[in-house]
Amino acid sequence: VSSETFATCPASGWIEQNGGGSITWYCQNPSANNTGSPSGGRSMTVASQSTVTCDDGLVTPVYNLSAYQAVGLDFYHAYYDLSPAVGDYGAVQYSTNGQAGPWTTIVTYTSNAIAAHEVLDVTSQVAGQANVAFRFYYVHAATSGDFWQVDDVSIRAY
Numbered sequence: 001v002s003s004e005t006f007a008t009c010p011a012s013g014w015i016e017q018n019g020g021g022s023i024t025w026y027c028q029n030p031s032a033n034n035t036g037s038p039s040g041g042r043s044m045t046v047a048s049q050s051t052v053t054c055d056d057g058l059v060t061p062v063y064n065l066s067a068y069q070a071v072g073l074d075f076y077h078a079y080y081d082l083s084p085a086v087g088d089y090g091a092v093q094y095s096t097n098g099q100a101g102p103w104t105t106i107v108t109y110t111s112n113a114i115a116a117h118e119v120l121d122v123t124s125q126v127a128g129q130a131n132v133a134f135r136f137y138y139v140h141a142a143t144s145g146d147f148w149q150v151d152d153v154s155i156r157a158y
Helices: none
Strands: 002-004 015-018 026-028 043-047 054-059 071-080 089-095 104-109 113-121 133-140 147-157
Touching: 043 054, 071 089, 071 104, 104 113, 133 147
Parallel strands: none
Antiparallel strands: 002 147, 015 054, 026 043, 043 147, 054 133, 071 113, 071 147, 089 104, 089 133
């Protein structure tokens, strides 16, 4: 249905949701891509700063999955948190109301995962739905050095 390598940024149809503050998702240089993605190029990244909290989403375009009985979300990522006890997390979420939400969490990351490949079966959540969007949602307290990178995002449907 869709595949995005972030070769050009911003990617067509993707939006950033800034929950406040100066930190947003941005296009990372290939030399700093820690996702282990096959494309190896740019990745979308959100990184923390010592005085600013994060509450930011990276949202896919809207997909019409009404004709499909099986749906998978496939992506590469790097989640790094120096102090995970603070309550920081990255979440992959979906909406059947397009890019506006409301959002339901599929999986949450609180432990470091560098060069990780995720293949999520989201059939029960979104198959047969006509107005689907996915969101990579990052919540982080004001500490430095932490980040979440996402690359090579694919939505596969059958």
